Amino acid sequence: MTDTIEVRALHKRYGRNIALHELDLRVHPGTVFGLIGPNGAGKTTTLRTLVDVIRPSSGTVRVLGEEPRHGGAALRRRIGYVPGELHLEGRSSGHRLLAFYAEVSGSAGSSASVLRTARDLADRLGVDLDRPVRTLSKGNKQKVGLIQAFMHRPELLILDEPTSGLDPLVQREFLAMVREARDAGQTVLLSSHVLSEIQQTADEVAVLSAGRIVAEGDVASLRLGSVRRVRVRIGGSDAAAARAAFEKLPGVEGLDVTDHGEGVQLSTTIEGAIDPFVKALAQHEVQDLTVEEPDLEESVLRLYGDRSRPADASAPPHADDAPRERRRRAGASATGGGIDEQTGAPRTRRSRRGRRH
Known part of the structure; x- marks a missing residue:
């Protein structure tokens, strides 16, 4: 055809x-x-x-x-x-x-x-x-x-x-x-x-x-949805304990933890499976949770950054x-x-x- x-x-x-x-x-x-x-x-x-x-x-x-x-x-x-x-x-x-x-x-x-x-x-x-x-x-x-x-x-x-x-x-x-x-x-x-x-x-x-085309296939195989930004507020914990619990999880990057009232506020980027983070989160009192995808430019650069660079570095934009x-x-x-x-x-x-x- x-x-x-x-x-x-x-x-x-x-x-x-x-x-x-x-x-x-x-x-x-x-x-x-x-x-x-x-x-x-x-x-x-x-x-x-x-x-x-x-x-x-x-x-x-x-x-x-x-x-x-x-x-x-x-x-x-x-x-x-x-x-x-x-x-x-x-x-x-x-x-x-x-x-x-x-x-x-x-x-x-x-x-x-x-x-x-x-x-x-x-x-x-x-x-x-x-x-x-x-x-x-x-x-x-x-x-x-x-x-x-x-x-x-x-x-x-x-x-x-x-x-x-x-x-x-x-x-x-x-x-x-x-x-x-x-x-x-x-x-x-x-x-x-x-x-x-x-x-x-x-x-x-x-x-x-x-x-340049840096990747091609179905959406799942390209893993474009595998990068997420997470913001969560949990109660009954302090910043040090929360950091120790979450920073060792696979895929967690750029973890930021701050005290917030009687709990803490966490923000991080997760690449790959989100299940380990959710299971760790379940051990705490979740007061607020936001999960969002980063903008597409960030996703492309994170996942395909090396391949997205022109072969001729001297080429103008x-x-x-x-x-x-x-x-x-x-x-x-x-x-x-x-x-x-x-x-x-x-x-x-x-x-x-x-x-x-």
């Missing part, structure tokens, strides 16, 4: 700055693939290459069996795309904007069905499509961006930081939409720096750091943003020659007129 996405030796350079280093990536049909890494790792550059917003310096890219630069509007209609920096402006309502996108993304005969799906998604996400787009909050604009990507049920969804600006309840609904898309046979490439999103949805994951390249691609054809980088929708000759709605 042909891979939905096949990337080989993808290299992207902006002048002296290297964004991607010989990247290899395969995404199988009907799966959710998570591309994760700290901010600036090269995730956005990779996704923009897949939708032909930017062009690689070298290497090959195939999406749905075609090269993005040659696939044209026909290929782009098979893709739903949410860019990392979504900007929706205009006096038109959400309904009129989505109606335009429905016409661009599908045949005239299917646009009514696409709009019905859009209205259903709007109800699920809780966005008022009767309001002018320019009056919507950042979170509601993001919802409209998600709707335009999902509503025509594309074969491939490419989602760059899709939950930016969404509240937790809407994030949960979005993750349900991703799982439903996978169950319907669609392929999803999801870029995020929020580990919990990937853990809940992805079948496979690639960890990107400094423009990468740049995810390339203004000159964006301007060049933004001017690419009003004849279906590009994807609108601000909205994620395919560009056609109609796109200029659509802005005046």
Whole structure:
């Protein structure tokens, strides 16, 4: 079976700055693939290459069996795309904007069905499509961006930081939409720096750091959830006794113990199994407990730090943003020659007129 996405030796350079280093990536049909890494790792550059917003310096890219630069509007209609920096402006309502996108993304005969799906998604996400787009909050604009990507049920969804600006309840609904898309046979490439999103949805994951894939596999095998920060307040103990009880436990690092009223406050980082710490904690009166994952950048550096360093230490830092390249691609054809980088929708000759709605 042909891979939905096949990337080989993808290299992207902006002048002296290297964004991607010989990247290899395969995404199988009907799966959710998570591309994760700290901010600036090269995730956005990779996704923009897949939708032909930017062009690689070298290497090959195939999406749905075609090269993005040659696939044209026909290929782009098979893709739903949410860019990392979504900007929706205009006096038109959400309904009129989505109606335009429905016409661009599908045949005239299917646009009514696409709009019905859009209205259903709007109800699920809780966005008022009767309001002018320019009056919507950042979170509601993001919802409209998600709707335009999902509503025509594309074969491939490419989602760059899709939950930016969404509240937790809407994030949960979005993750349900991703799982439903996978169950319907669609392929999803999801870029995020929020580990919990990937853990809940992805079948496979690639960890990107400094423009390189430093680890790849399923979430469990990558051990990305094995680093936790713990803060706990216990009673009936003093700082010396608590330190002696917990600092010898496996995986406990950076233990800090301070007196707190009639007990002590502990904070530590635990790498690996948390069971020994929990069992030791059970011997005490637990007054408060917080367990949280560290930010993804810390997880990547702790687990894959050596492999994330560029082989060429003299290479300048990468740049995810390339203004000159964006301007060049933004001017690419009003004849279906590009994807609108601000909205994620395919560009056609109609796109200029659509802005005046």
